Amino acid sequence: MSDALRQRIFQELDSLVLIDPHTHINALNPASRTLADVLGYHYYTELAHSSGMPKDLIEEPDLDPKEKCARLIARLGPIQNTIQYSWFIEMARELLGFDGDRITLDNWEAVYDTAAEKMAHVDWAEQVLRASNLEAVFLTNEFDDPLEGFDTGVYIPCLRTDDLVFHLGKLSVRERLERMTDRSIDNAGALREAIGRIFEHFTARDARACAISLPPDFSPQPVSLGRAETAIDSVFSQGMDAAPSHRQALANFVFWTLAEFCAEHRLPFDLMIGVNRGVYADGVYQGQDLYDSRVSLIQYRQLFNAFPQVTFPVSVLASVTNQELVSYAWIFPNVATNGHWWYSNTPTFIEHDLAARLEAVPETKQIGYYSDMYKLEFGLPKFRMYKRILAKVLAERFVIDRGWPEERAIELGKRLLRTNVEEIFECGAGRAVKAFVPAAPLGADELVSADEPLESAESFDTDEPLDSGVLLDADDAVVLDTDEPMPDPRSAPAGHSMDDALVLDTDEPMLLAEEPLDAAEPLAMDELLDENERFDLEK
Numbered sequence: 001m002s003d004a005l006r007q008r009i010f011q012e013l014d015s016l017v018l019i020d021p022h023t024h025i026n027a028l029n030p031a032s033r034t035l036a037d038v039l040g041y042h043y044y045t046e047l048a049h050s051s052g053m054p055k056d057l058i059e060e061p062d063l064d065p066k067e068k069c070a071r072l073i074a075r076l077g078p079i080q081n082t083i084q085y086s087w088f089i090e091m092a093r094e095l096l097g098f099d100g101d102r103i104t105l106d107n108w109e110a111v112y113d114t115a116a117e118k119m120a121h122v123d124w125a126e127q128v129l130r131a132s133n134l135e136a137v138f139l140t141n142e143f144d145d146p147l148e149g150f151d152t153g154v155y156i157p158c159l160r161t162d163d164l165v166f167h168l169g170k171l172s173v174r175e176r177l178e179r180m181t182d183r184s185i186d187n188a189g190a191l192r193e194a195i196g197r198i199f200e201h202f203t204a205r206d207a208r209a210c211a212i213s214l215p216p217d218f219s220p221q222p223v224s225l226g227r228a229e230t231a232i233d234s235v236f237s238q239g240m241d242a243a244p245s246h247r248q249a250l251a252n253f254v255f256w257t258l259a260e261f262c263a264e265h266r267l268p269f270d271l272m273i274g275v276n277r278g279v280y281a282d283g284v285y286q287g288q289d290l291y292d293s294r295v296s297l298i299q300y301r302q303l304f305n306a307f308p309q310v311t312f313p314v315s316v317l318a319s320v321t322n323q324e325l326v327s328y329a330w331i332f333p334n335v336a337t338n339g340h341w342w343y344s345n346t347p348t349f350i351e352h353d354l355a356a357r358l359e360a361v362p363e364t365k366q367i368g369y370y371s372d373m374y375k376l377e378f379g380l381p382k383f384r385m386y387k388r389i390l391a392k393v394l395a396e397r398f399v400i401d402r403g404w405p406e407e408r409a410i411e412l413g414k415r416l417l418r419t420n421v422e423e424i425f426e427c428g429a430g431r432a433v434k435a436f437v438p439a440a441p442l443g444a445d446e447l448v449s450a451d452e453p454l455e456s457a458e459s460f461d462t463d464e465p466l467d468s469g470v471l472l473d474a475d476d477a478v479v480l481d482t483d484e485p486m487p488d489p490r491s492a493p494a495g496h497s498m499d500d501a502l503v504l505d506t507d508e509p510m511l512l513a514e515e516p517l518d519a520a521e522p523l524a525m526d527e528l529l530d531e532n533e534r535f536d537l538e539k
């Protein structure tokens, strides 16, 4: 029964037209040109490298794409068991007409030549989108992307902010920001205004999200304008050699400012939490980063409390953090679960993490999947992988275990795959129902006081929800008042208007913290940031 049931549910889910809410597609060059673009995906290069291929073989400058493919194909034998290899084969079968189950030195050239021919068609990208049942994909745009030359209804802009938060110490990043915003940035007020201009630029061009990937030690805190000035003086003069405390304060100031503008512009703020860059320094391009199980979502508690009107779709890098994510999305109205990111994007972890979310998180707060792809050809196999697992979980856990009618289980699957993307990001059909409600960030007096660091772990009574009085001044912690329901994250708190949104007043110090807090300090900031001169919006 289960196999046929799964198949039927899968077929229903697979017939849906979807919006992919996170990719790294270049809207001006969205699809592959040759099979080398497909096999150049970091999963293949890192798996081939990890099973013995010297990286020089494929990172040689000006390497001919066909030669690169030949070298990679010769090294894929040991990875044929992996799910990533199955993406490659499914893509080749569905998009390139390949009919085997392995691509080896014996048959690869025909696949290469067919790919080159098909990919040369002017409408190849549209063909791939259609075959993949994708109507639109979110992009990952640098803050200074002009966002021109493409249809923002198909390629939906998303403001990626890693550079702004973590790399303002680099002169090149500051120069880009100054060029983009046409102003000199030498103080905290100017920096805030520049960030505001970036948001205006993006929202005027239909951006539907702001996004960032975050290292495991990051713990967002509000920072006063005064403290931000000190940090800016230090970081702008000493660059990446500035003291970690200053770099951290600046990162926190920018990050908090981004959250304020997300509130003002009603943009969800995608948080991709837990990546250590450059762990394996000799790894292949984009194959150097790993997760860190010491990360905890408790580091985000102040943020989630301070911005009830901002939706935070949260991705965690590894399944070990999924249970925390489930619990946070269970409790916080403004936290949503978002896809299965990178190291948790394999069937075993997807099934486990998805099942846990489906049985404990409100169904409206789960964004099922995003492809994270760099080239459009991967949307089809990655989404199919997810839909097969979703069909399995719905069949086994809902239809069989809980006696749900099949149709009801399918409806739940559709919600995860499509409806929630539309509603949370206000895109597709969700755009039409959008009713503009001016967002009002909380006034400074209502923000959680950063003077109150997290108490040590012993002070938490694990049987009881945290009492606001334990951690915070009751006066400061409006959002933690346990007698009051949390406001709807998509509507403004009553009694606030744009006029009294003190956090946007650049003349006023906004917040209370004089020093950034770091209760946990799992890793030194400088260890994380210095590793990476290269930073290229990975994943």
Ligand SMILES: [Zn+2]
Residues within 6 Å of the ligand: 022, 023, 024, 372, 538, 539
């Ligand atoms: Zn990504």
